[in-house]
Amino acid sequence: MCTAIPLKIINVLSRxxxxxxxxGTDITVDISFVDEVEPGDWVSVHLGVARSKMTHAEAQxxxxxxxxxxxxxxxxxxxxxxxxDLIGREPQRPPKV
Numbered sequence: 001m002c003t004a005i006p007l008k009i010i011n012v013l014s015r016x017x018x019x020x021x022x023x024g025t026d027i028t029v030d031i032s033f034v035d036e037v038e039p040g041d042w043v044s045v046h047l048g049v050a051r052s053k054m055t056h057a058e059a060q061x062x063x064x065x066x067x068x069x070x071x072x073x074x075x076x077x078x079x080x081x082x083x084x085d086l087i088g089r090e091p092q093r094p095p096k097v
Contacts, residue, residue, distance in 0.1 A: 005022065006054060012039065016030060
């Protein structure tokens with residue numbers, strides 16, 4: 001399974017490169033595959049390449065899930081608040097074929 005990480009664009013260097021920030025570290029990302037972006041936009045990044053634009057809300061759901069995983073790795077178990085979109089929701093079943 002491949003995981004793309006949401007990153008916020010800080011500065012657009014050219015049509016093909018932008019600087020994004022991840023946990024206080026600036027990362028240069030290839031933005032050739034996405035439509036026009038500007039500082040403040042969120043992109044889904046895999047292996048240094050932005051694959052798609054996303055909303056801040058979409059990015060936050062993924063960032064919360066990744067935070068929960070790190071907390072569990074560190075031995076913490078109180079992570080329910082990071083899955084607020086799933087609490088009290090019935091799982092959707094795929095259609096029968």
